Amino acid sequence: xxxxxxxxxxxRHTPPATLEGIDAQTEANIRFFxxxxxxxxxxxxxxxxxEWSIERYLQTNASVVALGGTVLGLAFSKKWFLLSAxxxxxxxxxxxxxxxxxxxxxxRLGARTRGEIDRExxxxxxxxxxxxxxxxxxxxxxxxxxxxxxxx
Amino acid sequence: MEDxxxxxxxxxxxxxxxxxxxxxEAQIARNVRYYAAQPREIIAQRxxxxxxEWSIERWLELKTxxxGFTTLLLALTRNRAWGILTCAALGFMLLHALQGxxxxxxxxxKMGVRTRGEIDRExxxxxxLRGDFPATSATGSAAALNERAEAALLxxxx
Numbered sequence: 001x002x003x004x005x006x007x008x009x010x011x012r013h014t015p016p017a018t019l020e021g022i023d024a025q026t027e028a029n030i031r032f033f034x035x036x037x038x039x040x041x042x043x044x045x046x047x048x049x050x051e052w053s054i055e056r057y058l059q060t061n062a063s064v065v066a067l068g069g070t071v072l073g074l075a076f077s078k079k080w081f082l083l084s085a086x087x088x089x090x091x092x093x094x095x096x097x098x099x100x101x102x103x104x105x106x107x108r109l110g111a112r113t114r115g116e117i118d119r120e121x122x123x124x125x126x127x128x129x130x131x132x133x134x135x136x137x138x139x140x141x142x143x144x145x146x147x148x149x150x151x152x
Numbered sequence: 153m154e155d156x157x158x159x160x161x162x163x164x165x166x167x168x169x170x171x172x173x174x175x176x177e178a179q180i181a182r183n184v185r186y187y188a189a190q191p192r193e194i195i196a197q198r199x200x201x202x203x204x205e206w207s208i209e210r211w212l213e214l215k216t217x218x219x220g221f222t223t224l225l226l227a228l229t230r231n232r233a234w235g236i237l238t239c240a241a242l243g244f245m246l247l248h249a250l251q252g253x254x255x256x257x258x259x260x261x262k263m264g265v266r267t268r269g270e271i272d273r274e275x276x277x278x279x280x281l282r283g284d285f286p287a288t289s290a291t292g293s294a295a296a297l298n299e300r301a302e303a304a305l306l307x308x309x310x
Contacts (some may be wrong), residue, residue: 007203049161049269055209059249066220067242070227074235078228081235084242085224092217095210114207114268122276125307126285134280135305141300 008115009098010054014107022112026120034127041128048121053114057106062091163252164208164267172261176270181305185278188301195282202275207268211260216245277304 003019008011011019033044069084094100125131165173187198220242227234244254279285281304 007200040241043283047163053209055207055213059209059213059245063216063242063246063249065240067246070224070235070238070242071289073224073227074232074239078232081224081228081232084238085221085228088217088220088224091213094223095213095217103279114209115203118269118272121300122272122279122308125276131280131285131304134300134307135283137303138281138283139302140286 008113010103010107010113011116013097013103014100015104018104018107022107022110022116025110026112026116029120030127032122033124038128041124044120045124048117048124051117052111053117054106054111056104056113057111058091058094058100058102061102061106062087066091160269160273162259162269164257164265165269167186167251167253167257168261169258176261176264176266179264180270180274180277183274184281184305185298185301187278188281188298188304192282197284199275199278202271202276202278205266205271207271208257208260208265209268211265212245212248212254212256214276215256216241273308280304280307 003012003014004014014022033041035072036044066084066087069080069082070086073080073084090100090102094103168176183198190198209250220238223234223238223241227238236308244256248257281300
């Protein structure tokens with residue numbers, strides 16, 4: 001898997017082996033839950049919406065570590081501020097680039113991006129039949145006209 | 153429209169004022185209706201655009217790290233009391249991560265910054281319109297297009 005093609009910045013910076021593992025897990029979940037009853041699928045969708053995304057883990061981690069460093073810096077040696085400054089630098093890098101030192105660890109532990117969670121969610125919605133009406137309308141209109149209609 | 157406010161369970165959405173939530177939902181609906189009438193290439197382009205759209209989490213990380221880093225530099229070189237400001241910024245981010253609310257959130261939301269879940273709802277509505285779920289899709293009469301857009305909007309709702 002070549003992940004430099006990934007549009008998502010976090011996926012692009014996840015080691016390929018870890019990424020494969022995460023995608024395999026998502027696909028296994030989809031395969032399992034899509035055969036379940038609509039009620040169970042709905043319960044799973046609710047669960048997915050509440051799943052902690054990688055951003056949430058990283059924000060919690062960064063704020064706790066940097067807060068600790070800052071409090072120590074205020075109370076004891078100013079040098080502790082350097083620890084917090086490093087954490088803030090990495091958080092900035094994560095926001096812009098999509099990589100920071102704790103990222104590989106959290107990813108290996110299975111923390112997914114919201115996009116990955118939503119992929120499972122919308123696949124299950126499709127399995128539940130949520131897209132049936134669109135599918136039917138798509139099919140009934142497949143006589144393609146020459147030019148698209150401007151609907152602005 | 154009202155029930156769209158509960159389209160998904162999300163801590164940021166439950167901490168967004170209903171008025172702003174309505175605007176965000178209206179924007180999603182407008183986008184889906186507009187792109188429903190566009191050819192496949194334009195829809196594909198829009199999908200790429202949506203995948204790289206900056207979510208609210210990313211903006212908050214950028215904001216907190218910038219304020220945090222600056223105040224820490226000031227605490228190191230000038231007065232260590234600047235560290236108190238750092239603590240406030242970090243406390244807000246922790247509050248955001250755990251609870252979904254922090255004081256700058258309403259401002260960012262008002263500027264139209266969306267959660268990844270909101271972006272993904274537009275994205276999957278467009279995928280459905282493009283025919284990603286089965287294999288057939290095309291354009292038809294204007295009335296039929298509107299009908300498809302409404303069906304897609306309904307489908308991505310909880």
